[in-house]
Every structure is written in structure tokens, then in C-alpha cells.
Amino acid sequence: MSNLESLYQQVLSELGENVEREGLLDTPKRAAKAMQFLTSGYTTDLHEVVNNAVFTSDNDEMVVVQGIEFYSLCEHHMLPFIGRCHIGYLPNGKVLGLSKFARIVDMFGRRLQIQENMTKQIAEAVEEVTGCRGVGVIVEAQHMCMMMRGVQKQNSMMRTSVMKGDFRSNPATRDEFMRLIGL
Numbered sequence: 383m384s385n386l387e388s389l390y391q392q393v394l395s396e397l398g399e400n401v402e403r404e405g406l407l408d409t410p411k412r413a414a415k416a417m418q419f420l421t422s423g424y425t426t427d428l429h430e431v432v433n434n435a436v437f438t439s440d441n442d443e444m445v446v447v448q449g450i451e452f453y454s455l456c457e458h459h460m461l462p463f464i465g466r467c468h469i470g471y472l473p474n475g476k477v478l479g480l481s482k483f484a485r486i487v488d489m490f491g492r493r494l495q496i497q498e499n500m501t502k503q504i505a506e507a508v509e510e511v512t513g514c515r516g517v518g519v520i521v522e523a524q525h526m527c528m529m530m531r532g533v534q535k536q537n538s539m540m541r542t543s544v545m546k547g548d549f550r551s552n553p554a555t556r557d558e559f560m561r562l563i564g565l
């Protein structure tokens with residue numbers, strides 16, 4: 383049994399469970415495996431994720447990839463927050479492979495996070511790999527720590543944004559981004 387597995391067994395025991403009952407026999411192993419997957423973003427390398435899928439293009443108009451779903455864990459309670467991420471950028475001679483936006487979102491989602499930091503990290507990664515003139519990232523999510531426990535509010539949604547480069551300095555760029563994603 384790995385260290386993480388025996389710690390999960392201890393947690394079950396502390397919660398008053400019988401760790402010998404049939405349904406729980408493999409639970410420490412499953413929980414450890416699940417948690418390692420849900421935090422696998424820590425060991426994900428940005429350049430491996432992108433895999434050189436950055437292509438030369440003379441199209442310098444805004445590109446928007448909208449509605450990328452993600453599952454993350456809030457760093458305060460280790461409970462899920464779930465939502466969608468919208469990314470827009472202004473290419474500067476190079477465009478990024480479409481699937482790589484989703485891979486970048488997963489890379490930063492699969493960690494213990496707060497939504498604000500995750501939003502910023504995604505924006506910085508897109509900027510780093512594309513060398514773009516500007517990037518905007520908007521994340522909309524629901525936090526289980528607010529729904530299942532605590533204040534128990536089921537209908538609130540948190541929206542965070544990070545605007546960099548032209549998206550920050552030029553209101554027209556920001557407005558175009560908002561219009562394209564329907565906000």
C-alpha cells in the first residue's frame with residue numbers, strides 16, 4: 383500500500399468507517415489514483431502539452447475558443463469547482479493548434495486552485511507559447527464548497543477574467559472578445 387493509500391485508509395477510519403467492509407477494501411487505492419489524476423497538472427510540462435503545434439499564419443485577426451469545460455479542485459476545501467473557460471487571442475504570425483487550448487486548461491485545472499489564479503496561469507501560458515499580441519481568458523464556474531456545504535448556494539456562479547496585451551490596453555479588442563463569446 384502506498385503512503386497516500388494508507389493515509390486515505392486512515393481518513394476513512396477517522397470518519398468512523400469500517401475499512402474492512404467489502405465496499406471500502408479498494409477505496410484507498412481508488413481514491414489515491416483519482417486524486418493523483420486530479421492533480422496531475424503539477425507534473426505536466428507546457429512544452430510537452432503544446433508538442434510544437436504552433437503554426438505560421440498571416441491571419442492576425444482575433445481567434446476565440448469558447449466553452450472549454452474543466453474540473454478543478456479548490457485549494458481551500460479540496461472540493462471540485464466546475465465550469466467553462468473562454469480564450470481569445472490576437473496572433474502575431476503564429477497560431478496554436480486548437481486542441482492545445484483545452485490541454486492548457488486541463489494542465490492548470492488539474493491542481494489545487496483558486497479560480498483567479500487558474501485564469502491568470504492559462505492566459506500566461508497562451509501568451510508564452512504563441513507570442514501573441516494579446517490574450518483574454520474568462521472562466522465561469524460553480525464551486526462545490528459553496529453548494530454542498532458552507533453557505534449552500536446552488537445558483538451562484540463566479541466569473542473571472544484576465545486580459546493581457548492588446549486585450550488590456552484596447553477597449554475595442556476587449557469588446558470584440560466579449561461580443562464573440564456572447565457576454
Ligand SMILES: Nc1nc2c(ncn2[C@@H]2O[C@H](COP(=O)(O)OP(=O)(O)OP(=O)(O)O)[C@@H](O)[C@H]2O)c(=O)[nH]1
Binds near residue numbers: 527533
Ligand atoms: N476568491 C476565491 N475564493 C474561493 C475559491 N474557492 C473557494 N473560495 C472561498 O475561500 C474561502 C475560504 O474561507 P474560510 O472562511 O477560510 O473557510 P470556511 O470557513 O470553510 O468558509 P465558508 O465557505 O464561508 O464556510 C471561502 O469564502 C470560499 O468560498 C476561489 O476559487 N476563489
Ligand SMILES: [Zn+2]
Binds near residue numbers: 456458527
Ligand atoms: Zn472551497
